[in-house]
Amino acid sequence: MSGVMNIAVSGMSAQADKLSVIANNIANSGTLAYKSQTAQFAEAFVASGRTTASGTTIQYGTGAEVASITADWDTGSAQVTNDQADILISGDGFLPVSLGGSTYYTRACDFSLTYDNTTSEYVLMRSDGSVLSGYTDATLATPALVSFATQPTAIEIKADGSVTAIDSTGAVIGTFNLGVTTFVNNDSLESMGQGLYRATTSSGAGTINMPGTGGSGSLTQGALEESNTDLVTEFTNMIVTQRAFQANSKVITTQDELLNTIINM
Numbered sequence: 719m720s721g722v723m724n725i726a727v728s729g730m731s732a733q734a735d736k737l738s739v740i741a742n743n744i745a746n747s748g749t750l751a752y753k754s755q756t757a758q759f760a761e762a763f764v765a766s767g768r769t770t771a772s773g774t775t776i777q778y779g780t781g782a783e784v785a786s787i788t789a790d791w792d793t794g795s796a797q798v799t800n801d802q803a804d805i806l807i808s809g810d811g812f813l814p815v816s817l818g819g820s821t822y823y824t825r826a827c828d829f830s831l832t833y834d835n836t837t838s839e840y841v842l843m844r845s846d847g848s849v850l851s852g853y854t855d856a857t858l859a860t861p862a863l864v865s866f867a868t869q870p871t872a873i874e875i876k877a878d879g880s881v882t883a884i885d886s887t888g889a890v891i892g893t894f895n896l897g898v899t900t901f902v903n904n905d906s907l908e909s910m911g912q913g914l915y916r917a918t919t920s921s922g923a924g925t926i927n928m929p930g931t932g933g934s935g936s937l938t939q940g941a942l943e944e945s946n947t948d949l950v951t952e953f954t955n956m957i958v959t960q961r962a963f964q965a966n967s968k969v970i971t972t973q974d975e976l977l978n979t980i981i982n983m
Contacts, residue, residue, distance in 0.1 A: 739757045750913060806942055812924075878928060901924050
């Protein structure tokens with residue numbers, strides 16, 4: 719009979735994990751470019767009992783477990799900011815950024831024009847210190863940080879990823895091209911927090927595309943992507959998960975009552 723309790727405990731544990739995922743979705747409903755997640759359950763190891771006279775093997779489950787946690791990669795709603803350093807990716811893909819000498823990928827493109835003391839140039843930097851990376855050529859063959867020797871007074875970012883910066887005299891002081899990187903499996907990217915992701919063996923190294931080509935999204939200047947969390951769905955899932963947790967706990971209570979009846983016979 720202890721097996722019944724173990725099954726119920728596994729169910730409670732799985733539902734508790736699912737509740738954590740739901741809570742994280744709700745907590746990040748206001749986070750830029752956050753992708754809501756879903757816990758996927760799977761049946762735990764199936765045990766085999768005796769074989770009947772007809773040759774049928776009696777099998778029974780040993781509970782449930784969280785098999786995976788997947789994200790909804792649909793684009794969130796657009797938040798218009800009219801800030802020339804903000805970028806919205808309308809569709810699939812990520813923009814590469816550099817942080818601590820490593821390359822990461824993000825959809826939370828809330829950049830600001832910042833003077834970098836390390837390079838003595840002006841760069842497009844997020845609050846976490848990650849700097850936007852682009853390419854010096856239209857073929858996206860030569861990567862480089864999007865940086866300017868003097869402070870631009872205006873920056874234009876077109877839907878195709880071309881970046882042009884001008885100074886106070888109207889002279890062009892820098893041109894770059896942005897590439898949108900897509901992956902074979904977004905769910906295999908390693909989340910680093912702060913909206914940053916790192917490529918893994920399972921996700922693949924990524925394919926660099928001109929925005930709007932190769933299945934990648936186009937770019938919109940002066941806008942940001944909001945979280946795609948649907949609070950109505952999350953609160954509904956929370957109620958269902960709570961009920962499932964209570965049902966599993968009821969199994970334990972019932973089993974305890976059965977054991978108590980046997981002991982008192």
